[in-house]
Structure formats: C-alpha cells, structure tokens
Amino acid sequence: MPPRTTIKGLSAELSEIVGPQNVLTESRLIEDYRKDMADYEATPAVVVRPSTEAEVRLILRVASRRRMPLVARGAGTSLTGAAVLQGGIVLDMQRFKRILKVDPVNYYVHVEAGVVLDDLNDVLRKEGFFFPPDPASSFLCTVGGAIAEGSGGMRCVRYGTMRDWVLALRVVLANGLATTLGEPLAKNRVGYDLVHLMIGSEGTLGVVTEAFLKILPLPSVPVVRMLVTFDDWPSAGRAIQDLRQRRIVANLMEFMDRETVAAVNAAFHTDFDEAEATLLVELEEPLMGAAEEVFRVHGARRFTRAADEEEAERFYFVRSHAYLAVKDLASGVQIEDVTVPIERLAEYLALVKEIGARLRLRIPTLGHAGDGNVHPTILFDRAEPASRAAATAAFEELCRYAIRVGGTVTGEHGIGIQKVSLMREQMQAHGGAEALRLMKGIKRVFDPNGVLNPGKYVDAA
Numbered sequence: 322m323p324p325r326t327t328i329k330g331l332s333a334e335l336s337e338i339v340g341p342q343n344v345l346t347e348s349r350l351i352e353d354y355r356k357d358m359a360d361y362e363a364t365p366a367v368v369v370r371p372s373t374e375a376e377v378r379l380i381l382r383v384a385s386r387r388r389m390p391l392v393a394r395g396a397g398t399s400l401t402g403a404a405v406l407q408g409g410i411v412l413d414m415q416r417f418k419r420i421l422k423v424d425p426v427n428y429y430v431h432v433e434a435g436v437v438l439d440d441l442n443d444v445l446r447k448e449g450f451f452f453p454p455d456p457a458s459s460f461l462c463t464v465g466g467a468i469a470e471g472s473g474g475m476r477c478v479r480y481g482t483m484r485d486w487v488l489a490l491r492v493v494l495a496n497g498l499a500t501t502l503g504e505p506l507a508k509n510r511v512g513y514d515l516v517h518l519m520i521g522s523e524g525t526l527g528v529v530t531e532a533f534l535k536i537l538p539l540p541s542v543p544v545v546r547m548l549v550t551f552d553d554w555p556s557a558g559r560a561i562q563d564l565r566q567r568r569i570v571a572n573l574m575e576f577m578d579r580e581t582v583a584a585v586n587a588a589f590h591t592d593f594d595e596a597e598a599t600l601l602v603e604l605e606e607p608l609m610g611a612a613e614e615v616f617r618v619h620g621a622r623r624f625t626r627a628a629d630e631e632e633a634e635r636f637y638f639v640r641s642h643a644y645l646a647v648k649d650l651a652s653g654v655q656i657e658d659v660t661v662p663i664e665r666l667a668e669y670l671a672l673v674k675e676i677g678a679r680l681r682l683r684i685p686t687l688g689h690a691g692d693g694n695v696h697p698t699i700l701f702d703r704a705e706p707a708s709r710a711a712a713t714a715a716f717e718e719l720c721r722y723a724i725r726v727g728g729t730v731t732g733e734h735g736i737g738i739q740k741v742s743l744m745r746e747q748m749q750a751h752g753g754a755e756a757l758r759l760m761k762g763i764k765r766v767f768d769p770n771g772v773l774n775p776g777k778y779v780d781a782a
C-alpha cells in the first residue's frame with residue numbers, strides 16, 4: 322500500500338477530476354471493491370467513479386504520471402483475480418450506463434461500457450432485437466467487463482462468444498489518449514484488428530468506454546426448453562456427440578452434475594431431478610422430435626419440457642445461478658474453466674470425479690456441454706492448509722490433463738492471476754512460445770509504464 326501522504330495527494334487530484342463524492346478511500350466504502358466472485362482479494366488505495374471519457378482520460382494521465390497501477394472494474398464478477406488490485410486505483414466503470422443508439426437497419430447497438438448485459442437485452446427486446454452472448458452472470462456483468470474477458474455464455478453453442486459480436490470500440494489508452502478501434506459496419510478491412518486484440522485483454526491494454534455491438538432480430542422460429550437427465554455421464558456424453566454428428570444445433574446445451582443440482586434445489590427451493598447428469602437444452606421446435614429420439618437412444622431417464630415461458634425462465638435461472646449456489650457450500654472455491662474437444666467431455670467428467678475421490682474434495686461440476694467448456698468447482702476449507710493444497714493439486718491436474726488432450730485452460734473466464742503459469746505451459750505445449758513473446762511486446766507498446774492491471778495475465782506469464 323502506498324504511504325498515506327501519497328494516497329491523500331492522489332485522491333485530491335482525482336477529486337478535482339470527478340468530484341470528491343466519486344473518490345473513495347475509506348475502508349468501509351472500498352470494501353465492495355476488495356473481492357471478485359471467486360474471492361480473490363486485494364485492497365485498493367483509491368476507488369474512482371468517472372462517468373465521461375474526458376474524466377477517464379485525465380485519470381489515466383494521473384495514474385501514468387504517478388506510475389500508479391490501475392484496474393478498470395465493471396461488476397466485479399470475474400473469477401480469476403482480474404478485477405482486484407492491491408494498493409492501486411480501481412476505476413469503477415458502472416456509471417457508464419447509457420444506451421446511446423439502437424440501429425435497426427445496420428443491426429448494431431452503441432452502448433457505454435457500464436451497461437449490464439441483461440439491461441441491454443431488456444431494451445433491445447422492446448425493439449425486436451437481442452444481443453446473443455449471455456455469460457451466466459449476465460444479470461450482473463457489464464459490457465466492458467464482458468469485452469475485456471472475451472466472455473462466453475450459454476448461447477455460445479449457437480452464436481459464439483463476445484469475440485464474434487463487437488464491431489468497434491472507444492478506448493482510453495494508458496497515456497490518457499482516446500481512440501476509436503474498428504467501425505460499426507458489417508465489413509471493414511482497415512488496419513490491424515485492434516478490436517479483437519482488446520477483446521479478452523483483461524484490462525491490461527486500455528479502458529473501454531463505449532462499444533458498438535452487433536445485434537440480431539429476435540428469432541421467429543418457436544423454441545422448446547427442456548431438462549434431460551441421465552444415470553451416467555458416458556450416456557450423456559454420447560448423446561451430445563450424436564446430436565452434433567446429426568447436425569442438430571441447439572440454442573442452449575448446458576450441463577450440471579448431481580451435486581450441483583442438489584445445491585440448486587437447496588438454495589432455490591426447487592425440486593429438479595437429482596440425476597448423475599442433467600442437460601439444459603433449448604432447440605428450435607422443428608428439431609425437437611429428432612433430438613428427443615437421440616436422448617432416448619442414449620438412455621435418458623427423464624425429459625421435462627418447460628410448460629410455459631415462466632418455467633423456461635426458471636430452468637435458465639437455476640443454471641445461471643448454479644455457481645452461486647455451489648460456492649456457498651464451502652469457505653473456499655477454485656473454479657475451473659477448461660475447454661476440451663467435445664468428444665472428450667465424458668472422459669473429462671470421469672476424471673473430475675476420480676480426482677475428487679482420490680484427493681477427498683467435493684467438486685460439483687457444471688458447464689457448457691455444447692462447446693466442451695467445463696467448470697469443475699473445487700470446494701475447500703480456507704482455514705485448512707491441507708484442504709487448500711489438495712484443491713490446488715486438483716486444479717493443476719485438471720488443467721494439465723486438458724492441455725495434454727488438446728484443450729485450453731480457459732474457454733471464457735480468462736487468466737487473471739489464477740492461471741498465469743498454466744497459460745505459459747499451454748502455450749509452450751501447443752507450439753505458442755513465440756506468440757507469448759509477441760504478446761509481452763504488445764503489452765509494452767500499449768502500456769510502457771506498466772500501469773494497466775499489472776502483474777497478471779500476459780505480463781506475468
């Protein structure tokens with residue numbers, strides 16, 4: 322933590338920019354900024370709450386001149402330590418709340434970075450549109466955070482991740498200059514693709530203030546949402562593979578194991594079937610017959626079709642809130658985010674169970690079955706060093722296995738401080754050592770003084 326006199330001088334300078342009511346230093350007030358949602362902790366020196374690009378520019382100038390580390394923060398739902406910073410400035414972007422334009426001809430929306438994804442979709446729905454990427458945290462997370470994390474989500478299986486939906490950005494750089502990247506057009510081939518460099522950059526290359534996002538008209542084909550349960554994972558895995566081989570593409574294809582469904586039932590007073598494997602599936606109505614046949618052939622034990630919109634929403638709610646239910650089962654949590662080739666999904670889930678039994682850990686597991694993205698949620702006792710060590714061992718073994726079978730250590734949550742060494746291992750194992758060197762060079766070009774979210778991600782790998 323910097324000396325008190327430094328913090329005093331810094332907050333005086335920041336107060337000149339945003340007003341004293343938007344500069345927080347008291348520990349009671351900065352408490353909400355000390356953690357992310359996987360309980361990574363760090364205490365900032367100052368929290369500053371700008372609401373205009375001009376203010377962000379001035380703040381970054383102050384940070385750069387003082388060589389003071391700064392992290393942009395949306396809703397703080399990150400699960401990797403990316404959104405917390407010890408002894409630096411937290412730049413809270415949640416006052417960037419405006420939806421500036423919905424363009425119904427060019428199919429884009431122009432938004433500020435602090436808009437919550439579900440709020441965006443509420444507005445778009447009224448205009449007959451939607452923005453497809455839906456991280457399970459979409460009821461909390463911001464446009465800026467989702468861009469900086471390159472977030473995926475439940476509809477990814479059909480529509481891809483944030484990476485596929487950003488046309489242009491307004492960004493403030495470490496030196497306090499602002500620039501536009503990309504164009505809000507269906508096609509644009511001017512220059513290197515800095516828009517996509519910014520997506521997934523975890524706040525280390527610049528601060529996003531505005532975004533132009535592609536949107537789609539609401540689907541006109543009726544859809545069906547259902548829960549399908551199985552008595553074992555290999556059968557569920559074969560069903561998922563078979564659907565793909567028959568080119569039946571789902572809108573949603575999520576999974577939860579028995580322990581996750583039990584935690585959901587306990588937390589939300591629901592009574593979903595606590596089977597070994599549960600799939601949450603949404604399909605276009607005309608595909609339903611063929612899909613149900615596939616599930617039947619592979620031994621599904623129960624289908625529960627949502628009777629109406631309200632029940633369909635309830636199915637979605639339990640999956641999107643499942644992590645929060647599971648997290649509350651223990652004092653410590655390490656959430657994995659590996660993505661494996663889809664045909665290895667069932668084998669991977671068997672490994673999770675084997676490691677859990679061997680290391681005496683509870684590892685409720687959920688994830689995005691349709692794209693092989695698995696979230697084993699390793700629970701441990703924070704007060705018990707042996708339990709913490711076992712959780713770390715399980716975490717690393719699960720990541721290394723994914724690397725060995727051609728997977729990645731992160732499909733959507735990113736690296737933060739959680740997976741720095743595993744990112745390096747993966748890149749080396751998959752022939753990307755030189756790419757990592759280039760990435761470190763890019764970081765130096767964008768942020769020569771190492772002000773933006775330093776000591777994490779590419780910087781630390």
Ligand SMILES: Cc1cc2nc3c(=O)[nH]c(=O)nc-3n(C[C@H](O)[C@H](O)[C@H](O)COP(=O)(O)OP(=O)(O)OC[C@H]3O[C@@H](n4cnc5c(N)ncnc54)[C@H](O)[C@@H]3O)c2cc1C
Nearest residue numbers: 395396397398399457458463465466467469473524529733
């Ligand atoms: C219950 C739950 C479910 C989740 N499900 C998913 C899921 O399905 N898919 C998924 O991908 N993730 C998921 N996550 C992880 C997380 O919610 C996403 O990464 C989310 O997009 C982060 O958004 P945020 O606004 O909370 O960002 P924060 O957590 O505040 O920040 C995350 C990163 O983005 C940077 N950042 C934030 N705003 C800006 C900005 N304006 N400019 C530059 N950098 C910025 C921060 O510096 C940090 O590095 C889940 C988390 C929870 C708690």
